[in-house]
Amino acid sequence: MRARDAELIVTDDEESAAKQVAELLAEAARAGSEIALTGGSTPGRAYELAADLEPDWSGAGVWWGDERCVPPDDERSNFGLARRTLLDRLEAHPGRVHRIRGEDEPAAAAASYDQELRGTTLDLLLLGLGPDGHVASLFPNSPGLTETERLAIPAEAKLDPFVERVTLTPPALRSARRIVFLVTGEQKAEAVAGVLAGPPDPAVPGSLIRAESGETLAILDQKAASRLRD
Ligand code: 6PG
Numbered sequence: 238m239r240a241r242d243a244e245l246i247v248t249d250d251e252e253s254a255a256k257q258v259a260e261l262l263a264e265a266a267r268a269g270s271e272i273a274l275t276g277g278s279t280p281g282r283a284y285e286l287a288a289d290l291e292p293d294w295s296g297a298g299v300w301w302g303d304e305r306c307v308p309p310d311d312e313r314s315n316f317g318l319a320r321r322t323l324l325d326r327l328e329a330h331p332g333r334v335h336r337i338r339g340e341d342e343p344a345a346a347a348a349s350y351d352q353e354l355r356g357t358t359l360d361l362l363l364l365g366l367g368p369d370g371h372v373a374s375l376f377p378n379s380p381g382l383t384e385t386e387r388l389a390i391p392a393e394a395k396l397d398p399f400v401e402r403v404t405l406t407p408p409a410l411r412s413a414r415r416i417v418f419l420v421t422g423e424q425k426a427e428a429v430a431g432v433l434a435g436p437p438d439p440a441v442p443g444s445l446i447r448a449e450s451g452e453t454l455a456i457l458d459q460k461a462a463s464r465l466r467d
Contacts, residue, residue: 238465240433243418243453247462251421252282254458258419259286261361261454266331269296270360273405274323275373276303276315277365279419281322288326295329300354302364303373303392303404304337306346313398314339337403343391347403350389354409362413366420367396370428370441374404381406382439407445414451418443421458429457430464 238245248254262283265272274280301315309316316336324330335353338346364372375381376395381404384390388409392402410416420429432443433455439445447453457465 238462238467240455240465241435242447243433243455245433245462245465246454246456248456248458251458254419254421254456255282255286257456258283258363258417259290261415261417262287262363263291265361266291266294266297268360271298271300271357273300273302273359273362273413274315274319275363275365275419276301276305276318279365279421280363281318283419284319284323285326288323292326292328294327294331297331298333298335298357299331300335300359301337302362302410303402304339304346305394305398306339306343306391306401306403308340309336311339313400337389339403343401343403347387347389347391350403351387354388354405359413360415362410362416364410364416364418364443364446366418366425366428366432366443368424368428369396370431370443371396372418372443372446373410374402375407375442377440377442379442382442382445384408410446411449413448416446416448416451416453418453418455418457420455420461423460423463425461426464429455429461434465
């Protein structure tokens, strides 16, 4: 199987993909890295396994690639997902937790996150992938895809949950030293093929996101990789 400007790891099943990501997260935490987490339903298991592998994240900084504009205790919150599956399971919390303030007005939350992130390079950026090819909260053909200056912007959701978002922009995502896509399941296979094997296309936002001067890795289970050809 081949991918454009990205390395592939294809695992037998979802649990093995989660284990691969957990190892990278644990290694990054041990190294005191700046780590950006993703939301959604896929990464939770990887976060649980990462907490088991490395319970001491005191040297690490944690960020988010995007957030739903809801309070942190709302079940749709990406921070809330990480708190339940990772942070609350650690013996030593990350030394730096940079939560996107989903409870604030989106433009204000985005502007303050932009300032908070400016000057920091992410060492590891974890990204999920929507069935429409969106990454973070950069949806197909959305205005945020052409952003060149800001690092974080408000965004309108085009998929459930239909709440306003704050998302990192393509320049912010591409500046990461290592981008790791974690994608599992047959329902993502079409999007995976577009993102990893297709040309850069604003209709498939993930196809526009590769580490500019770092490495891009895609960790997929067989089902998600099933449309990738040799
Ligand atoms: C979010 C995520 C989003 C997610 C994809 C895949 O806020 O929802 O950041 O980009 O990674 O939508 O979500 P699933 O893992 O639930 O399929």
